[in-house]
Amino acid sequence: xxxxxxxxxxxxxxxxxxxxxxxxxxxxxxxxxxxxxxxxxxxxxxxxxxxxxxxxxxxxxxxxxxxxxxxxxxxxxxxxxxxxxxxxxxxxxxxxxxxxxxxxxxxxxxxxxxxxxxxxxxxxxxxxxxxxxxxxxxxxxxxxxxxxxxxxxxxxxxxxxxxxxxxxxxxxxxxxxxxxxxxxxxxxxxxxxxxxxxxxxxxxxxxxxxxxxxxxxxxxxxxxxxxxxxxxxxxxxxxxxxxxxxxxxxxxxxx
Amino acid sequence: xxxxxxxxxxxxxxxxxxxxxxxxxxxxxxxxxxxxxxxxxxxxxxxxxxxxxxxxxxxxxxxxxxxxxxxxxxxxxxxxxxxxxxxxxxxxxxxxxxxxxxxxxxxxxxxxxxxxxxxxxxxxxxxxxxxxxxxxxxxxxxxxxxxxxxxxxxxxxxxxxxxxxxxxxxxxxxxxxxxxxxxxxxxxxxxxxxxxxxxxxxxxxxxxxxxxxxxxxxxxxxxxxxxxxxxxxxxxxxxxxxxxxxxxxxxxxxxxxxxxxxxxxxxxxxxxxxxxxxxxxxxxxxxxxxxxxxxxxxxxxxxxxxxxxxxxxxxxxxxxxxxxxxxxxxxxxxxxxxxxxxxxxxxxxxxxxxxxxxxxxxxxxxxxxxxxxxxxxxxxxxxxxxxxxxxxxxxxxxxxxxxxxxxxx
Numbered sequence: 305x306x307x308x309x310x311x312x313x314x315x316x317x318x319x320x321x322x323x324x325x326x327x328x329x330x331x332x333x334x335x336x337x338x339x340x341x342x343x344x345x346x347x348x349x350x351x352x353x354x355x356x357x358x359x360x361x362x363x364x365x366x367x368x369x370x371x372x373x374x375x376x377x378x379x380x381x382x383x384x385x386x387x388x389x390x391x392x393x394x395x396x397x398x399x400x401x402x403x404x405x406x407x408x409x410x411x412x413x414x415x416x417x418x419x420x421x422x423x424x425x426x427x428x429x430x431x432x433x434x435x436x437x438x439x440x441x442x443x444x445x446x447x448x449x450x451x452x453x454x455x456x457x458x459x460x461x462x463x464x465x466x467x468x469x470x471x472x473x474x475x476x477x478x479x480x481x482x483x484x485x486x487x488x489x490x491x492x493x494x495x496x497x498x499x500x501x502x503x504x505x506x507x508x509x510x511x512x513x514x515x516x517x518x519x520x521x522x523x524x525x526x527x528x529x530x531x532x533x534x535x536x537x538x539x540x541x542x543x544x545x546x547x548x549x550x551x552x553x554x555x556x557x558x559x
Numbered sequence: 560x561x562x563x564x565x566x567x568x569x570x571x572x573x574x575x576x577x578x579x580x581x582x583x584x585x586x587x588x589x590x591x592x593x594x595x596x597x598x599x600x601x602x603x604x605x606x607x608x609x610x611x612x613x614x615x616x617x618x619x620x621x622x623x624x625x626x627x628x629x630x631x632x633x634x635x636x637x638x639x640x641x642x643x644x645x646x647x648x649x650x651x652x653x654x655x656x657x658x659x660x661x662x663x664x665x666x667x668x669x670x671x672x673x674x675x676x677x678x679x680x681x682x683x684x685x686x687x688x689x690x691x692x693x694x695x696x697x698x699x700x701x702x703x704x705x706x707x708x709x710x711x712x713x714x715x716x717x718x719x720x721x722x723x724x725x726x727x728x729x730x731x732x733x734x735x736x737x738x739x740x741x742x743x744x745x746x747x748x749x750x751x752x753x754x755x756x757x758x759x760x761x762x763x764x765x766x767x768x769x770x771x772x773x774x775x776x777x778x779x780x781x782x783x784x785x786x787x788x789x790x791x792x793x794x795x796x797x798x799x800x801x802x803x804x805x806x807x808x809x810x811x812x813x814x815x816x817x818x819x820x821x822x823x824x825x826x827x828x829x830x831x832x833x834x835x836x837x838x839x840x841x842x843x844x845x846x847x848x849x850x851x852x853x854x855x856x857x858x859x860x861x862x863x864x865x866x867x868x869x870x871x872x873x874x875x876x877x878x879x880x881x882x883x884x885x886x887x888x889x890x891x892x893x894x895x896x897x898x899x900x901x902x903x904x905x906x907x908x909x910x911x912x913x914x915x916x917x918x919x920x921x922x923x924x925x926x927x928x929x930x931x932x933x934x935x936x937x938x939x940x941x942x943x944x945x946x947x948x949x950x951x952x953x954x955x956x957x958x959x960x961x962x963x964x965x966x967x968x
Contacts, residue, residue, distance in 0.1 A: 361881065361961050382885045389883020400878045400965065404577065416566050417883040461882065 307370075308469055308501050309335035309358060314367035316353050327353040329524040331367070335517075337468065338499035340492070340535070342512040345521030352473075354521065355505050359392055359471050360384040372468060389417050393462025397474035399454040401446040407433060407457045408442040414465045432460045436490060452483035459490065463500075470494070472504040476511055482545040488514045488538035514538050564891065571896035574868070575903070585864040586904030588857025589944060593908025593937045594915060595850035600933035601916045602925065603843045609926035610835050620658075620795045621691060622802060623826045624788040624809070641822050643783040644769075646812055650790060653808050656801040658793045661688040662785040664772050670765065671736040672724040679720055680764045681737060683772020684789070689715075689748075691791040699731040699746035702768055710770035715746040717762035740775040742767060798827055854940065857904060858948035865897050865952035876956050877964030890957040897949020898942055905941025909934050 316328040328350045335341055345351045356362040357369055360376050363384075369376045372391050376384065388394075401410045411429035420428075433442050436456040446454050455475060462470055472491065476484035492514060494500045504515060512518050513536040520528040575582045626640035647660040664683040669676055682688070686704050689695065702713050714735065721730050730744045742765075751761040767776075769785075792801035802825055815821050869876070876889055913934075919925045 356962050359881070361965075382887070385880060385883055385885045388881060394881050396965070400874070400881075402875055402878060413879070414882040417879075417885070417888055422566075465883075 306337050307334045308337050308372050309333060309503070310368075310370040311357075312368050314357060314364045314369050316350075316357060316362070317365045326524050328357070328364075331526055333519065333526065333529070335501060335503065337501050338495070340495045340502045340514075340516045341504065341519060342515035342517070343503065343505045343519045343521060344507060344509070344512045345527075346507065348523075349521040350524040351505050351521045353524075355471065355473055355503075358503060359394065360387045385417075389414055389465065391467050391469055393459075393465065393467045393470045395455070395458050395462050395470065395472040395475045397477040399446070399451075399458045399478070401454055401457055401461075403447070404445055406443050406445055407438060407449065407460075410446070410457055411461045411464050413461060418465070429460070429464055432464045433457070435463070436460045450483075451479050452486055455479065455483075455487050456490070459487070459494075463494070468501055470500055470502045472502065474506055475504065476506070476508070482542065484511065485538045485542035485545060489542050492535075492538055510536070564895070567888075567891045567895040568899070570892055571899050574896050575899055578868075581864060582900060582903070585860050586857070586900055586907065588853055588860045589901055589904030589941050590857070590908040590911060592850050592853030592855075592857050593905050593941055594912040595846060595853055595908075596937050596940070597909055597912030597929075597933060598915055598919075598927075599843050599846040599850060600936075601912070601927040601929050602846070603839060604930055604933075605925065605927035606839045607836070608928060610832055610839075619828050620792040620798055621828055622790040622792065622798065622805060624790060624805060625824045625826065626786065626822065627824045628822060640784045640786055641813060642785050642788055642809075644785055645783060646809060647785070647788045649812060650788065650805060650808055654801060654804040656793050656797040656804055658791045659687045659691050660791075661685055661691045661789040662769060663688065663787040663789050664769060664777070665786050666772075666776055668738050668765075668776065670720065670724060672733065675724050677720060677723040679717075681772070681776055682764055682766045683769045683776065684766060685769055688766060688789060691789045694751070695749055696746035697749045698729070699744070701746055708770045709768045710774050711768060712740055712742045712771055712775065713745045713767065714742040715748060715766045716744055717748050717764045718750040719760050719762040720765060721747045737765065737767070738776055742771075798829065802827055854944055858901075858944040861897055861900055861945065862948040862952060864900075865893060865949055866955070868896070869893060869952050869956040872956075873959065873964050874966065876959050877961050877966070880959070880961035881965060886957040889959075890953045893953035893956045894946065894949045897953065898945035901941045901945025901949070902938070905938045908941070909937055912937075 311331050311333040314328060314331040314333075315326065318325045318327055331354065333354075343351045343354060353362070357364055357376075358371070360371060360379075361384075363377050363379075367377075371387060374387060374391075376387065379387065394400075401407075402413070408426065408429050411433055412425045415425040415428065430439075430442060433439060436459055438453060438456050438460065441449060441453060441457075444453075446457070449457065455478075459470075459475075470491070475491070476487055479487060488511060491502055491504070495502050502515075504511070506512055513532070515532065516535050517529070517531045519526060520530075624642060626642045628641075642662075644662045647662045650657050650660050661684045666681050667678065668681045669678050686701055689701055696715065697718075699715075701715060702709065702711065714737065716724075716730060716735075724730070724735060725733070730747055732743065732745075734741045734743050736742070748762065748766075753760060773782075790801065790805060792798045805825055806821070809815075809823055810817065810821055813822055879889060879892075913929055916927045916929055920927050
């Protein structure tokens with residue numbers, strides 16, 4: 305197995321006025337291709353900082369971080385934008401879809417920045433939307449979609465570039481339990497069927513249980529790094545919820 | 560690259576469509592500025608054409624010599640003009656560049672026909688007057704090319720005088736009274752319209768034979784003295800040479816040294832043209848600067864609204880950056896949006912300007928011509944304004960930190 309994420313002694317400081325806040329301290333993390341990693345920890349534990357660095361949105365203050373072999377720390381803003389576009393699919397808690405823009409156009413967006421032709425973009429985006437079960441919703445704008453559907457659009461947008469790594473930041477944070485399970489089942493399926501590496505940040509233990517490995521953060525340190533031999537099968541839970549009579553339709557998420 | 564510019568245009572067009580009212584208010588400054596510039600240029604080129612037309616109506620090869628008393632001739636001032644008919648004859652004789660000279664006496668006088676009366680300028684001259692000014696009758700005839708003591712009481716009247724005194728009647732053969740004496744109208748001059756300078760009505764005049772003027776209108780005039788000499792150069796090209804020769808000949812005849820002021824002034828049509836050109840130039844400069852100020856204000860308006868737009872769409876910028884937009888992509892996106900706004904303003908202003916020109920031309924009969932050059936310049940200017948004033952907001956957007964833009968702190 306090739307390591308996709310290699311962190312050696314990565315630290316991140318923030319200047320908060322005259323005080324320097326050490327948000328991330330001496331992180332050594334290696335994630336291999338095909339892993340499903342959950343990063344957990346209370347707010348302020350440094351998990352968002354870790355996520356920003358993994359996502360190439362930020363650079364480490366010290367230490368080296370390699371993503372698929374590329375040294376991120378030495379790269380300019382534009383070079384990291386290219387890395388994000390090529391290597392990472394982002395899924396955010398607030399879905400972060402462009403408002404008043406159709407599902408199809410949202411999914412097309414990463415391909416626009418690859419300079420692909422509109423015809424090719426559209427066909428590809430349609431196909432990926434079908435894979436996440438939204439073939440009949442391509443022309444809906446985010447406010448016409450439920451929270452679960454919006455998150456599926458976001459996942460489709462993350463997958464459309466066929467990245468080796470999917471970064472999900474609290475992907476179920478705005479969803480009810482049943483919809484959360486559906487989204488987690490989708491992520492598990494992608495991980496299983498495509499060997500897609502997934503790094504997921506959450507503070508819910510239920511969600512973390514679905515991952516094959518759990519990294520726990522506290523006060524900027526990695527506290528524990530545990531492999532789970534039998535992760536919770538979210539698909540099963542979702543199927544069970546489906547058979548129950550309770551009509552918990554996804555509550556409409558949105559901005 | 561082409562692909563990304565095309566997408567940037569689609570994106571920007573959509574962003575503009577979403578905020579129609581705001582876009583409209585934003586482009587208003589540019590719209591007014593461009594409309595003003597288009598109007599000014601049309602006014603300028605129209606005015607120039609108008610001047611050319613009117614100058615040629617006066618005869619572009621015509622020089623006018625006026626008497627102007629100087630210090631040396633102060634004593635003679637009370638005796639009237641020092642220009643004489645003999646001066647005129649000398650000019651024709653001695654200059655190589657002069658075709659004809661018409662001596663002119665003039666006075667304001669009251670004309671009476673039956674119950675109507677009209678006050679106008681009476682000119683006394685020879686039949687050369689009409690040749691120098693290349694002026695013909697539309698009805699009747701001129702008096703014949705006769706000896707200079709021809710003193711019949713006949714009159715050739717301008718088109719305006721004909722209208723004022725006779726209305727729809729045919730003036731030919733009718734008798735009018737000029738001052739105290741009856742004159743027979745023998746001709747009506749063709750219409751010339753307003754003069755290029757000061758806009759006087761050139762058709763508001765009566766021309767009578769010089770000798771007749773002396774006898775009947777101002778009998779106390781010095782014998783041989785005239786108010787003006789109307790000179791025609793042999794062609795338009797020889798006007799300046801004729802001017803030099805007139806100056807030399809008259810100085811010699813009036814015994815005026817080369818280094819002292821003469822007692823006459825020579826006016827050419829190009830003098831008049833220059834004067835009027837400079838008036839129009841001043842007016843154009845004024846209006847043009849109003850237009851430019853308006854364009855500047857419009858540009859600031861665009862910058863302002865683009866800054867608001869960038870602030871509002873911070874999250875969108877963050878998302879785009881997260882999924883791979885480079886700084887240049889974001890810069891181009893917002894720059895194109897600003898340019899589109901400015902260009903819409905430019906197009907709107909051009910249309911507005913052309914409509915305003917059409918209205919002004921019809922209603923106020925202003926001389927205006929629309930030319931493609933200024934329209935292209937106006938559009939290009941508005942595009943440049945979009946780039947210049949859109950750059951700062953676009954750069955601000957491009958330099959955002961994706962983490963902060965996404966609100967992940």
